[in-house]
Amino acid sequence: MVFKRLLGALGVGAPTVDTVLAPGPVVPGGTLSGEVRLKGGNADYEIEQITLELVARVEAEYEDGEAEGGVAFGRFTVGGGFRLGEEAEQSVPFSVTLPWETPVTELHGQSLGIVLGVRTELEVAGAKDKGDLDALSVAPLPAQEAVLEALGQLGFGFASADLELGHIHGTGQQLPFYQEVELRPAPQYAEVLRELEVTFLASPAGVEVVLEGDKRGSGMFGQFGGGDAVNRHVVAHEDVEHRDWTAEVDAWVRALVDARAAYAGHGGGGYGAHGHKDGYHGGHHGSGPGMGAAVAAGAAGLAAGVVGGMVAAEVVDEIGDAFEGEDEDEGGDEG
Structure with a gap:
């Protein structure tokens, strides 16, 4: 044009x-x-x-x-x-x-x-x-697509996506901003998570996957209060095939929930021992730019929960x- x-x-x-x-x-x-x-x-x-x-x-x-x-x-x-x-x-x-x-x-x-x-x-x-x-x-790269599809298989639903100015502490982030894909919790996590945020930081060697869970203040771990938990995982580009991504990603989410509960039980707060988001990031959004609608993802994967926007x-x-x-x-x- x-x-x-x-x-x-x-x-x-x-x-x-x-x-x-x-x-x-x-x-x-x-x-x-x-x-x-x-x-x-x-x-x-x-x-x-x-x-x-x-x-x-x-x-x-x-x-x-x-x-x-x-x-x-x-x-x-x-x-x-x-x-x-x-x-x-x-x-x-x-x-x-x-x-x-x-x-x-x-x-x-x-x-x-x-x-x-x-x-x-x-x-x-x-x-x-x-x-x-x-x-x-x-x-997405194959590793990014595999993680998102696994989350969809687990029942997480697409909510929004945006770009945040700032830096994620403890990562190899190069750009002055990072992308967040915000997901509604799968039914099995609905009592303990308000939302799950996924950030991908790719490099020539692989993809660093940063998961951040916005915890509810009630439910299974309600005695510890709400808050956020973060964990990170690195996937090499050549390791994408021949892995049970649904089981692996489910284990990541469970570890995220369990780590927050254990950390909070010892009087901790904030992002726990896994790291935190730094710089300009200070909160969470309920909607992303340009999205007209979104629906829950089903067994067909997370893409089923994305409605084309712009x-x-x-x-x-x-x-x-x-x-x-x-x-x-x-x-x-x-x-």
Whole structure:
């Protein structure tokens, strides 16, 4: 698509740009490919540099409230150093590698409500203009999909997903934000958990799975009060197949519940001995960005509990609004 405010800094008659991404979703750490299509204006122009910027709509929580805005999490120079003739057309192909911690936006083709985009910046005659903006679709890695499917098999239901500004203490997190997938508890855990939050931190070696349980103050462990518990598990990419993921993930959740009960019984509080979320994170959300509805997941897996939210045009509008007025800030609004 050609962005409406395209190349405003360069004036009327400047070149136009249309970035076309290869069809289908990519995966974290995978290759994003496509081409940048340029059309010359009413004169010859020197195209000094073409840059792609990965952007995300991220939430930040503070003691006195919360805010959201656009955060850039990757930049790639994909072309430049050539003359674009008057009304001439030229395509610049590109192939770049996404960060391993790139958030997942869909599960089995169903939107999770996460807003990601690829923004094209064109530098002409010393002037930079952020023009084309395209929605970025990211599917889960096999390890991420296996864990989510196991949770669905156990009866957990999708509630929402969002991106939180901040850092999870004790992990190898690289990006300035992390993704939370919030799930309604399975029936067998409904008395002890209000919700279960899942965060994936992928790397070339594998995926770190962070589980956070929001405990109820009543029920089986009610004498210990409510609170949160966190535990972490690392899954190597090559270890995904030939494992009983439903049984394994169920054991993770049970260990999460049991650890919180044991820790609280000794007078502990907070996140227990497993670690905690640091930085800007200070609470929990009941809904995620852009989701119109969600239903409980059944035996078919967690994807059955996800109702598609935003179409591509809506995603572009959302991320465009997040960056509105921030064109002079190269890093976006990090709260």
